[in-house]
Amino acid sequence: MTSTNMNCQLIPAPEILRQYIRYYSIIDFRDCQAAEKSVKCFADRYPRLVVREPGQSTVTRREDNIQLPGSYLSGIDTKATEYQVRGEYAHIGASFYPQALKVFFNIDCCELVDQTVDLSLFIPAGTLEKICEVQTPQEKIAQLNQFFVNRLNQTKFEDKVINDIIHRDAESGNFRVGKYLNRYEISERSLERKFSESIGVSPKTYLRIIRFEQALELVLCKYYPHLSEVAHYLQYTDQSHFIKEFKQFSGYQPVLFQRQERLGNESAAFLMRETD
Numbered sequence: 001m002t003s004t005n006m007n008c009q010l011i012p013a014p015e016i017l018r019q020y021i022r023y024y025s026i027i028d029f030r031d032c033q034a035a036e037k038s039v040k041c042f043a044d045r046y047p048r049l050v051v052r053e054p055g056q057s058t059v060t061r062r063e064d065n066i067q068l069p070g071s072y073l074s075g076i077d078t079k080a081t082e083y084q085v086r087g088e089y090a091h092i093g094a095s096f097y098p099q100a101l102k103v104f105f106n107i108d109c110c111e112l113v114d115q116t117v118d119l120s121l122f123i124p125a126g127t128l129e130k131i132c133e134v135q136t137p138q139e140k141i142a143q144l145n146q147f148f149v150n151r152l153n154q155t156k157f158e159d160k161v162i163n164d165i166i167h168r169d170a171e172s173g174n175f176r177v178g179k180y181l182n183r184y185e186i187s188e189r190s191l192e193r194k195f196s197e198s199i200g201v202s203p204k205t206y207l208r209i210i211r212f213e214q215a216l217e218l219v220l221c222k223y224y225p226h227l228s229e230v231a232h233y234l235q236y237t238d239q240s241h242f243i244k245e246f247k248q249f250s251g252y253q254p255v256l257f258q259r260q261e262r263l264g265n266e267s268a269a270f271l272m273r274e275t276d
Contacts, residue, residue: 006264006271011141013094017148019163020100022046024144025093025266026137037085037271042216043249044077044268045199045209047101047112049094049119051131051140057087061116071119071128075101075112076200077268078209080251092140095267098199098206099162104151109200123147161186162198175211175235177203211235212249213268215242219254227254 006029013021029037039059051071059068062082076098101109105122120128131143161184180191180203195203211234224230231242246254264271 008264008266009137010266011138014145014149017145017152019167020097020103020152021148022095022097024141025095026090027093027266028090029088029264029271037089039083039085040251040270040272041077041081041083042251042268042270043079043209043212045098045206045213046267047073047075047096047098047109047200048267049073049096049144050091051093051119051128051144052091053132057085057089059089060084060086068116069118069120071132072116073101073105073112073119073122074116075109075114076209078114078201078205078249080249081114082251092137092144093266094144097166099159099166101200102157102159102198103155104148106155106157108197110196111200113200159194159198162194166199175207177207208245209249212245215246215254216250216268219246219258222258230254 006027008028009026011024011026012018013023049072053070056070060066060083061068062084068083096104098109101107101112107122123131127143127147131140131147134140134143164184165180177188177191180186181188184191186194191203195201195206199206201209215230215234218224218230218233224233227242228239231239234242236242236245243253246252246257250257252260260270260272262270262272
């Protein structure tokens with residue numbers, strides 16, 4: 001989305017990469033008037049890669065006051081996390097489908113759940129330097145495309161069951177794990193292993209996050225005037241169950257989230273204005 005305070009341009013990945021990369025993003029909120037900005041990241045099933053120029057603004061995780069690396073890779077988020085941004089901010093990002101981390105970086109995705117790790121541990125120093133050295137966002141994205149295509153050509157891992165789960169019916173509205181066991185004629189233990197390696201979380205947690213993301217969209221657009229209708233539509237046990245799970249994944253009760261001053265967002269990361 002684009003707002004007067006935060007500019008977010010989404011760039012589609014080339015056809016060869018679209019099974020693994022949702023899009024690239026060019027984020028810029030250097031014109032935002034707030035000296036300190038709060039970025040609140042909610043539970044999100046999509047891992048991401050972020051490249052920032054050296055010496056830009058500082059980004060600090062509020063819960064432990066740890067400063068994020070300039071460029072980083074992060075896995076699926078299963079909880080809400082708040083970051084404080086000081087100074088001007090801009091980055092180039094890639095939003096992945098969950099299995100992309102296994103394909104591109106040959107790691108078990110469970111290792112990166114709720115983690116933000118320096119990108120230099122995953123991309124050769126020379127390649128990362130080239131990405132940072134080129135001037136325009138489009139040139140940086142071209143460098144990333146080349147890197148990912150090369151990695152894709154070298155990969156020996158691809159789980160067709162996981163690929164099918166991610167792309168076939170993730171938005172279907174059926175939030176029961178049993179649908180996977182029946183469709184793929186697979187044991188629950190085997191499915192758990194596949195999810196741990198290629199997605200990072202259990203099937204149940206994955207489906208809970210999908211349901212939360214759908215709830216977040218409905219809360220934002222206010223399509224239903226009452227929360228009980230959202231709860232019923234998304235098959236929560238009751239309204240209390242819905243509110244509890246929404247707060248677990250976002251840090252807010254739904255009504256309080258609707259009242260927040262949001263300056264912009266990309267996926268489940270929301271730029272908020274700092275208030276006293």
